[in-house]
Amino acid sequence: MAAEPSPVTCIEEENLFVQLTHDRLDIASIMARVKSPKAGAVVLFAGTTRDSFADKPVVHLAYSAYAPLALRTMQSIAREVKGQHSLTAIAMVHRLGVCPVGEESILIAVSSPHRLAAWRAGEQALEECKERVEVWKLEEFGGDEGAVWRANRDGQAGARVENAMDDVGGQT
Amino acid sequence: MSTPKAPAGHFTLLYFASATSFTRKQHDFFAAPLPLAKLYNAIEEKYPGIKAKVLESSALTVNLDYVDVEEEVQKGDGGLVIQAGDEVAIIPPVSSG
Numbered sequence: 001m002a003a004e005p006s007p008v009t010c011i012e013e014e015n016l017f018v019q020l021t022h023d024r025l026d027i028a029s030i031m032a033r034v035k036s037p038k039a040g041a042v043v044l045f046a047g048t049t050r051d052s053f054a055d056k057p058v059v060h061l062a063y064s065a066y067a068p069l070a071l072r073t074m075q076s077i078a079r080e081v082k083g084q085h086s087l088t089a090i091a092m093v094h095r096l097g098v099c100p101v102g103e104e105s106i107l108i109a110v111s112s113p114h115r116l117a118a119w120r121a122g123e124q125a126l127e128e129c130k131e132r133v134e135v136w137k138l139e140e141f142g143g144d145e146g147a148v149w150r151a152n153r154d155g156q157a158g159a160r161v162e163n164a165m166d167d168v169g170g171q172t
Numbered sequence: 173m174s175t176p177k178a179p180a181g182h183f184t185l186l187y188f189a190s191a192t193s194f195t196r197k198q199h200d201f202f203a204a205p206l207p208l209a210k211l212y213n214a215i216e217e218k219y220p221g222i223k224a225k226v227l228e229s230s231a232l233t234v235n236l237d238y239v240d241v242e243e244e245v246q247k248g249d250g251g252l253v254i255q256a257g258d259e260v261a262i263i264p265p266v267s268s269g
Contacts, residue, residue, distance in 0.1 A: 063268070064189065064192075066188055066233075066261055068236060069233060069263075072236060094268055094269070106268065126269060130267075130268055131266075132266065133266060133268040133269075134188075134263060135267070135268035135269075136188055136264065136266060136268075137267040137268070149189045149193065149264065149267070151266070151267055152266060152267045152268070152269075153265050159193065159225075159264070161193040
C-alpha cells in the first residue's frame with residue numbers, strides 16, 4: 001500500500017512564504033522571514049481575537065480551512081501583492097483551531113525598500129485574504145448563545161449553529 | 173488535514189462551515205459519474221433544505237478549481253461531469269482573519 005503524502009501546510013518560494021498552522025503565531029519568526037538589507041521598511045499586520053462582536057461577548061474564535069485551497073489562494077495573493085508593489089518579501093500565516101481572545105489569528109509581514117509600498121501592500125494583502133482565503137471563523141458566544149459561522153462579505157449575518165464545537169477540528 | 177479517499181466509482185464531497193453544521197458531517201461520497209448540473213438536487217435529496225440554507229449562498233470547487241454551477245447547468249448535456257476520484261467542495265462565504 002502506498003503511503004499517504006504528508007499534508008502541505010506551507011508554501012515557500014523566493015521571498016514569499018504562506019502557512020497554515022495550529023500553533024500560536026510567532027511574530028519574531030515572520031518578521032525574520034521578510035527582513036532584508038535591501039528593505040528599509042517592514043510592515044506587520046496582526047489580527048487578534050476580539051472579546052465581542054456587535055456588543056455580544058465572544059468566548060473565542062475557532063478557524064477551519066480547506067487547507068490545500070486556502071494555501072493556494074494565499075500563494076496567489078502573496079504573488080500578486082508582491083508583484084504589484086515590488087516588495088522585497090512577503091509572508092502570511094493563518095492560525096487554525098481555537099484562537100483565544102487577545103491572540104493572533106493572522107499575521108501578514110511585507111518588506112520593501114521604502115515605506116509607502118509596504119503600508120499599501122500590507123493593507124491590500126489583508127483585504128484580499130479576508131475576501132478570498134478559504135478559511136472560516138466560528139464565533140463562540142458560549143452557553144445558550146451558541147455559535148455563528150461568520151462571513152466576511154458585507155451584509156452577511158452569519159449562520160447560527162447548535163453544538164458548534166462538534167464541528168471544529170479534524171478537518172482543516 | 174488529508175482528504176478521505178472515495179471508494180471506487182465515487183467522488184468525495186467536502187463540507188465546510190455552515191455546510192458541515194447542516195449535514196453534521198465533514199464529507200460524503202457520491203456515486204460517479206454525475207453531471208454537475210444534478211449535484212445540488214442530489215445533495216438536497218439527502219439533506220432537505222440545504223439548497224436554500226447553504227448551497228445557494230456558497231461557491232463550489234472541483235479538484236481545487238472554482239466552477240460556476242449555473243453556467244454548467246445552462247450547458248445541459250455539454251456541462252461538466254464529476255468523475256470518480258474527484259474532490260468536490262462546498263465553499264460557504266469565507267471569513268479568514
